[in-house]
Amino acid sequence: MTPDEIHAQLQALQARDLPSHGGRTLAYVYDSGLADADAIGRTALTMFADSNGLDPTAFPSLLAMENDLVGMAGALLNAPPVFAGSVTSGGTESVLLAVLAARDGAGASPGGSSMVLPTTAHSAFHKAAHYFGVEPVFVDVDPETFRADPEAMAAAVRDDTVLVVGSAPSYAHGVLDPVTELGALAADRGIRCHVDACIGGWVLPHLDAGPPWDFTVPGVTSISVDLHKYAYTPKGISLLLHRDSTLRRGHFFASAAWPGYTMLNSTMQSTKSGGPLAAAWAVTRAIGSQQYAVLARTAREATLAIARGVDGIPGLRVVVEPDSTLLALASDGSCDVFTIADEMLARGWYVQPQLAFRGMPATLHLTLSAATAPSVPDFLADLGESVETARAAGAVPVDAGLAGAIAALDSASLSDSDFDGLLTMAGLAGDDGSLALPERMAPVNALLDLATPALREAMLLAFLDRLSRPS
Ligand SMILES: *Cc1c(COP(=O)(O)O)cnc(C)c1O
Numbered sequence: 227m228t229p230d231e232i233h234a235q236l237q238a239l240q241a242r243d244l245p246s247h248g249g250r251t252l253a254y255v256y257d258s259g260l261a262d263a264d265a266i267g268r269t270a271l272t273m274f275a276d277s278n279g280l281d282p283t284a285f286p287s288l289l290a291m292e293n294d295l296v297g298m299a300g301a302l303l304n305a306p307p308v309f310a311g312s313v314t315s316g317g318t319e320s321v322l323l324a325v326l327a328a329r330d331g332a333g334a335s336p337g338g339s340s341m342v343l344p345t346t347a348h349s350a351f352h353k354a355a356h357y358f359g360v361e362p363v364f365v366d367v368d369p370e371t372f373r374a375d376p377e378a379m380a381a382a383v384r385d386d387t388v389l390v391v392g393s394a395p396s397y398a399h400g401v402l403d404p405v406t407e408l409g410a411l412a413a414d415r416g417i418r419c420h421v422d423a424c425i426g427g428w429v430l431p432h433l434d435a436g437p438p439w440d441f442t443v444p445g446v447t448s449i450s451v452d453l454h455k456y457a458y459t460p461k462g463i464s465l466l467l468h469r470d471s472t473l474r475r476g477h478f479f480a481s482a483a484w485p486g487y488t489m490l491n492s493t494m495q496s497t498k499s500g501g502p503l504a505a506a507w508a509v510t511r512a513i514g515s516q517q518y519a520v521l522a523r524t525a526r527e528a529t530l531a532i533a534r535g536v537d538g539i540p541g542l543r544v545v546v547e548p549d550s551t552l553l554a555l556a557s558d559g560s561c562d563v564f565t566i567a568d569e570m571l572a573r574g575w576y577v578q579p580q581l582a583f584r585g586m587p588a589t590l591h592l593t594l595s596a597a598t599a600p601s602v603p604d605f606l607a608d609l610g611e612s613v614e615t616a617r618a619a620g621a622v623p624v625d626a627g628l629a630g631a632i633a634a635l636d637s638a639s640l641s642d643s644d645f646d647g648l649l650t651m652a653g654l655a656g657d658d659g660s661l662a663l664p665e666r667m668a669p670v671n672a673l674l675d676l677a678t679p680a681l682r683e684a685m686l687l688a689f690l691d692r693l694s695r696p697s
Pocket residue numbers: 316317318319321348350393395396397422423424425452464
């Protein structure tokens with residue numbers, strides 16, 4: 227193929243994706259609306275795409291940019307002078323490494339430690355528990371405020387607990403956990419406290435809202451903050467900061483016990499592209515702290531304007547007053563949120579369905595970027611129409627046979643043929659045993675909503691397995 231043909235094909239492939247720019251995709255992507263900052267980020271991304279962060283002495287540029295970014299974040303999060311940090315590939319890796327460092331710092335081995343976290347903590351902590359053998363002890367959040375309950379969390383701390391977790395803010399509901407209390411509880415027990423500020427860490431310092439949650443809070447030992455979210459940098463970069471460098475040691479790794487090069491890694495990856503790091507370095511300099519403050523306030527005002535607008539839409543409500551730039555919307559029962567998501571998509575907006583969980587209702591998640599601000603009136607008009615359409619459509623019909631089948635399935639033993647049977651019943655089976663994804667996702671979400679979390683996971687894994695097959 228010629229370069230032109232390849233480019234055309236890439237464009238054709240990309241045309242089916244959600245748009246990353248334009249402010250109409252309210253999850254997954256972040257748009258500053260600043261074309262110049264985007265352009266310099268792409269230039270840096272390409273310039274450093276082939277460099278390798280495997281060896282900081284071979285590519286000193288990458289080390290210098292990493293130290294600059296960590297320094298910038300430390301200033302933003304009020305880190306003490308002895309703090310240290312590392313660049314990671316994303317929020318999940320930052321969270322994984324915070325858990326690993328806490329486990330190893332306590333001298334615990336897999337299976338020999340636990341961590342206490344609110345039920346609203348990001349699923350990356352479940353992954354960390356799974357990977358590193360740290361037992362997660364989940365504590366229900368306050369049912370009114372959706373915030374962590376520090377007394378209940380204190381009661382859940384055990385002799386083998388190495389870490390307490392809070393979010394700033396939580397992804398699902400956009401509220402800040404009481405970090406002061408969580409830090410105090412961790413300090414009191416001599417254990418670590420990680421604040422997951424993956425999504426709020428670059429926004430909250432610019433808003434004068436809410437209680438403290440950064441390194442000014444005694445007892446907070448580490449904080450994760452994603453650059454590929456509200457620093458509006460290209461994907462593939464987050465930061466994990468520690469109060470001091472000894473706390474970081476547990477996620478460093480060296481191996482000289484083989485005949486090849488001595489391996490020395492600060493994170494999980496070994497060979498890693500310098501592209502996302504250079505792009506983040508460039509974009510953070512292009513935007514700068516004054517402009518970040520403007521972007522944060524713009525996104526915050528858009529969030530509050532949407533919250534006020536939702537108050538005027540019968541049938542829909544804001545689940546909890548937002549602390550940052552995220553919103554969760556729920557129905558009063560007169561309309562189905564999953565249908566609203568489909569209706570919004572038909573109108574060119576992506577809002578993210580969140581399933582009901584432990585007494586918390588099914589919701590629509592909205593992450594507001596600065597670039598959405600000018601379109602808030604259009605968004606609210608389309609949302610109002612979508613809610614009306616959803617109300618007229620009524621409840622999403624779930625076939626009684628299908629509901630019965632779900633109720634009878636055991637997540638521990640979901641077999642391929644069980645799953646194929648479900649797919650066929652749900653009309654999702656293609657001719658050749660593949661998947662036939664429907665236009666509208668509401669029936670699928672309604673079905674998942676009926677299942678227990680364990681069964682949801684089993685069905686999703688079977689789904690992913692069928693999605694990812696060689697072409
Ligand atoms: C996005 C997010 C993560 C995970 O980050 P990825 O970059 O998707 O791996 C973790 N915690 C919170 C609160 C987040 O919003």
